[in-house]
Structures are given as C-alpha cells and as structure tokens.
Amino acid sequence: MKTNNRFGMAAVSGFLVILAAVYLAPILIVLMNSFKGRFFISDTPFAPPNGQTFVGIDNYISGIAKTGFLQAFGYSLFITVFSVGAIVLFTAMTAWCITRVKSRASSLLYYLFVFSMIVPFQMVMFTMSKMANILHLDNPLGIIVIYLGFGAGLSVFIYSGFVKSIPHEIEEAATIDGCNPVQTFFWIVLPILQPVSITVAILNAMWIWNDYLLPYLVIGNTYKTIPIAVQYLQGGYGSRDMGAMMAMLVLAIVPIVIFYLTSQQYIIKGVVAGAVKG
Amino acid sequence: MRKMPIKFYAFFVLPTAVAFLISFLIPFLLGIYLSFTEFTTVTNSRWVGVDNYVRAFSEDIDFWNALVFTAKFAVVSVALINAFAFLFAFLLTRKIRGANVFRTVFFMPNLIGGIILGYIWQLILNGILINFGVDITFDARYGFWGLVILMNWQMAGYMMIIYIAAIQNVPPELIEAASIDGAGALQTLRRITIPMVRPAFTICTFLTVTNSFKLFDQNLALTAGAPGRASSMLALDIFNTFYGRNGYEGVGQAKAVVFFLIVGLIVLLQLYFSRRKELES
Numbered sequence: 237m238k239t240n241n242r243f244g245m246a247a248v249s250g251f252l253v254i255l256a257a258v259y260l261a262p263i264l265i266v267l268m269n270s271f272k273g274r275f276f277i278s279d280t281p282f283a284p285p286n287g288q289t290f291v292g293i294d295n296y297i298s299g300i301a302k303t304g305f306l307q308a309f310g311y312s313l314f315i316t317v318f319s320v321g322a323i324v325l326f327t328a329m330t331a332w333c334i335t336r337v338k339s340r341a342s343s344l345l346y347y348l349f350v351f352s353m354i355v356p357f358q359m360v361m362f363t364m365s366k367m368a369n370i371l372h373l374d375n376p377l378g379i380i381v382i383y384l385g386f387g388a389g390l391s392v393f394i395y396s397g398f399v400k401s402i403p404h405e406i407e408e409a410a411t412i413d414g415c416n417p418v419q420t421f422f423w424i425v426l427p428i429l430q431p432v433s434i435t436v437a438i439l440n441a442m443w444i445w446n447d448y449l450l451p452y453l454v455i456g457n458t459y460k461t462i463p464i465a466v467q468y469l470q471g472g473y474g475s476r477d478m479g480a481m482m483a484m485l486v487l488a489i490v491p492i493v494i495f496y497l498t499s500q501q502y503i504i505k506g507v508v509a510g511a512v513k514g
Numbered sequence: 515m516r517k518m519p520i521k522f523y524a525f526f527v528l529p530t531a532v533a534f535l536i537s538f539l540i541p542f543l544l545g546i547y548l549s550f551t552e553f554t555t556v557t558n559s560r561w562v563g564v565d566n567y568v569r570a571f572s573e574d575i576d577f578w579n580a581l582v583f584t585a586k587f588a589v590v591s592v593a594l595i596n597a598f599a600f601l602f603a604f605l606l607t608r609k610i611r612g613a614n615v616f617r618t619v620f621f622m623p624n625l626i627g628g629i630i631l632g633y634i635w636q637l638i639l640n641g642i643l644i645n646f647g648v649d650i651t652f653d654a655r656y657g658f659w660g661l662v663i664l665m666n667w668q669m670a671g672y673m674m675i676i677y678i679a680a681i682q683n684v685p686p687e688l689i690e691a692a693s694i695d696g697a698g699a700l701q702t703l704r705r706i707t708i709p710m711v712r713p714a715f716t717i718c719t720f721l722t723v724t725n726s727f728k729l730f731d732q733n734l735a736l737t738a739g740a741p742g743r744a745s746s747m748l749a750l751d752i753f754n755t756f757y758g759r760n761g762y763e764g765v766g767q768a769k770a771v772v773f774f775l776i777v778g779l780i781v782l783l784q785l786y787f788s789r790r791k792e793l794e795s
C-alpha cells in the first residue's frame with residue numbers, strides 16, 4: 237500500500253511538472269522569438285535563435301519607437317492608479333452610506349448598481365463614448381470618471397456585503413462621542429474596510445490595466461494604452477512587424493509578472509473573495 | 515444610523531452616482547431608445563420601430579452565425595475549463611511538494627490581458643498549423659478550437675483557485691470517517707469531495723458562462739473573426755456592425771439589446787437554479 241502510494245505521488249508530481257512546462261511554454265516561446273529577426277518568426281516560431289537569426293534587442297528598439305510604448309506604459313499606469321483610487325474611495329463611501337441609511341433612494345441605487353453588473357459592455361459602448369465626447373471626458377483624466385461609473389456595480393456590491401457584517405455599535409459610539417458622518421466614515425469605517433479595499437483594488441486594477449475596448453473607443457485616437465498599442469501593431473494583415481510584436485508582448489507581460497510575484501497572496505485572496513461574492 | 519442629513523448623504527453618494535449616471539445609466543437608456551431608430555450620431559435619430567431588430571436577424575447570417583458560434587463555444591469551454599480546473603485543484607490538494615509553485619504557474623495567465631493572450635496563441639497555433647500548410651484563419655473550426663485552448667489556458671488557473679478553497683473547506687473528519695469505513699480514493703472523491711464543493715461548481719459555471727458569452731479581446735486578437743466573419747462571436751459581431759459599416763448603427767444597437775437580453779436571461783436562469791439547489795440541500 238505504501239509503495240503504491242509513493243509511486244502514485246511521483247506520477248502525480250511528474251504529471252504536474254509536465255503541465256507546468258506546457259503552461260509556461262507559450263510565454264517562453266514569445267520571449268525567445270523577441271530576439272529573432274522579424275522574418276524568422278512566423279514560419280519557425282519553435283526554432284531557437286542562431287547566428288543568422290539573432291538580432292539582440294533590435295526588436296525592442298524598433299517596437300518601442302513604432303508603438304510609443306513608453307508613453308503607452310505611462311498612460312496605462314496613470315489611468316489604472318487613479319481610477320482604482322477613485323473607485324476604492326468613492327464606492328466605499330457610497331456603499332457604506334446606502335447600506336446604513338435605509339431609504340427608498342438607497343435601495344433604488346443599490347439595485348441599479350447590481351443591475352449594471354449583468355449588462356454587457358456592447359450595450360452601452362456607442363452611447364457611452366458619445367457621452368464622454370460631449371462632456372469632454374475623452375482624455376486620461378476624464379476617463380477616470382467613466383471607470384468610476386463602470387466599476388461602481390461590482391465594487392459597491394462587494395463593499396455592501398462587508399458593511400452589513402460590521403456591528404452598528406462602533407459607529408453609534410462614534411456618533412455619541414460627537415463625530416459627524418464624515419468623521420465617522422473616515423476615522424472609523426474606512427480603516428475597518430481595509431481588507432475589502434484590497435480586494436476591490438485588485439479586481440479593478442486587473443480589469444482596467446488590461447482593458448482594451450473602452451479606452452480604445454473613448455481616448456484611443458489620441459492616447460494609446462498598452463493593449464491599444466499592441467493591437468495598433470497588427471495593422472493590415474501580412475504587413476505587420478512580427479519582431480516588434482514579440483518584443484511588445486514581452487514588455488506588456490513583464491510588469492504583470494512582477495506585480496503578480498510581489499503581491500501574489502493579495503491577488504489570490506482578492507480573486508477568491510471577489511468570485512464568491514460576485 | 516437610520517437617517518442622515520441630506521448634505522451628508524449627497525457628499526457620500528453623489529460622486530459615484532453622477533459617474534454612474536454619465537457612463538452607464540444614461541447610455542443604457544439611450545441605447546434602448548436608439549435601437550428603435552435610425553441614426554449616425556445620438557442627435558439625428560429617426561424612429562423606425564422594430565425595423566432594426568428585423569434587419570439584425572434577416573439581412574445576413576452574421577448574427578445567427580455569431581450566436582451559434584458563441585453558444586457552442588460557451589458549452590465546450592465551460593465543460594473543459596471546469597474539468598481541468600477541478601483536476602488541478604484535486605491534485606494540488608494532495609500534499610504535493612511544491613504545490614504553491616504549481617499554483618502560481620497555473621494562475622498566472624489569468625492576469626494577462628485578452629489582446630496580449632490572443633497574439634501569444636496566434637504565434638503558437640500558426641507555428642503548429644504551418645506544418646500542415648494552413649493557418650488559424652483558414653477555417654472557422656481552427657479559430658474555434660484555438661479560442662477554446664486559449665480560454666482554458668487563461669481561465670483554468672482562476673477556477674482552480676476557487677476549487678482549491680472549496681476542497682480545503684471540506685471537514686477532514688468526513689474524509690477520515692470515509693476511509694475508516696473502507697472507502698477508496700475514488701469513492702471518497704465521488705461521494706464526499708464532489709458533493710461538498712457543489713457551491714464552487716455553481717460559482718465557476720456562472721463565471722465561465724458569462725465570460726464566454728462576453729468574450730471580445732481574445733476573439734479580436736486571435737482571428738478577428740476570419741475567415742470572413744465565420745469565427746466572430748456575438749460581441750465582435752456587434753462591434754463590426756457598429757463601426758465596420760455605415761448606416762448600420764441602429765442594427766448594431768438592436769443586436770446589442772438582444773445580446774443584453776440573452777446574457778440577462780442566462781444570469782436569471784442560473785440564479786434560479788442555484789437557489790433551488792440550495793433549498794433542496
């Protein structure tokens with residue numbers, strides 16, 4: 237029985253090692269091809285670079301120049317950081333308020349937010365981008381307002397679920413001690429919400445950093461985020477620079493991998509919490 | 515706190531509510547209205563009744579095609595993703611050495627954006643297909659299975675995390691009791707683990723179904739709907755109707771409303787069935 241078990245464990249481990257290799261292979265193949273000349277990629281993607289095909293970091297240099305990658309990185313970072321900040325602060329305020337104050341307005345708002353979660357983006361993409369245009373929100377600062385509106389559904393929902401589990405007494409004590417609602421929220425409630433705030437921040441950051449269609453429609457003509465810059469390289473079929481494409485894919489993946497490896501435990505916790513609530 | 519002075523209420527609610535109004539609520543209501551009109555911008559619409567809805571289904575087969583493609587894709591990818599995810603989770607909860615490293619690797623593709631994923635897999639799949647003298651846009655079936663592979667690579671690790679959490683919540687006493695009663699590993703899996711993680715199955719099915727239906731970025735990057743429009747899914751077909759042809763904005767908006775109703779119906783059905791299951795057990 238024991239040897240049988242040990243053999244079984246070895247087989248499982250071997251299987252998982254092979255599977256992990258299969259999982260990592262696509263990324264490693266892209267990395268390898270990013271050092272090959274542009275004409276040696278599409279036909280022989282599995283061949284490692286050799287003396288004839290190796291081009292060093294040329295693809296990175298031409299790709300960064302063609303796509304304006306550094307600017308795109310800046311826009312992506314700016315939009316993601318400030319949108320996530322706005323979502324965390326404002327939806328926490330809203331969720332606490334409409335959960336605690338029982339009124340018709342509160343429950344109407346709550347149901348509208350929940351409803352918005354099931355509406356696919358295509359339903360509003362045209363009218364929303366026109367609205368953004370008319371209200372001059374079609375720039376990296378204005379798009380933060382759009383993200384706040386779109387992120388509100390899931391974020392208010394997650395915060396509300398948590399606020400319901402916080403005992404009233406703490407807030408009532410603060411009120412008796414002379415706090416007004418603003419003081420109560422910022423001194424008492426917001427610190428208690430911290431674990432949920434991490435979940436909300438991670439879920440929204442993953443979404444906004446990778447989002448393509450919304451920024452493409454709202455600001456894509458003037459400001460390219462990373463996914464827009466990569467898609468821009470595609471150009472007409474057959475004419476695209478595969479070398480630059482490989483290099484840009486690598487540059488798009490690297491920040492994500494660094495972020496993942498440094499805050500893995502929060503990401504995984506956040507994803508589980510978000511999934512179970514959603 | 516049952517009541518709050520109106521100025522405080524406004525302070526807490528207005529920033530989110532105004533942003534929500536501008537980016538979601540008004541565009542949503544306007545979108546429903548515009549689906550019954552002919553328009554090129556929001557201001558020059560002309561009422562045409564259900565004309566757009568009729569045209570969406572009758573003028574060409576693109577929408578039907580996308581609908582069938584999407585439904586088939588959802589069925590196949592939901593089944594495969596959940597099977598793989600459960601298998602990974604089952605293996606990784608067996609006290610395997612290095613389980614954390616495997617978990618890290620399997621989850622990682624989930625964080626990469628859809629456009630990037632699409633081009634990664636385009637390279638790999640075309641590199642394989644070139645040996646047979648074709649590429650991914652040669653036949654819609656290649657695009658279909660390419661998307662299935664891609665989505666498994668992206669989503670299986672995510673669902674695995676949810677299954678791992680569920681399996682770890684199964685009380686060890688139950689497993690012990692089963693082994694004392696002489697249950698084998700397979701019997702324990704079938705009679706205890708799987709029934710105990712049923713809520714996780716519900717969540718994962720829900721997430722994979724809605725994700726499959728709303729898929730856009732991966733579809734655009736991997737095949738862009740080629741050959742022709744044969745591998746377009748619903749979201750991409752609506753996008754192309756809107757922005758690819760002049761004079762079809764109304765039809766595009768009508769398709770979007772139908773898309774919304776389909777997704778809404780799926781969500782309602784799932785809520786209904788999961789509630790009923792919960793009541794039964």
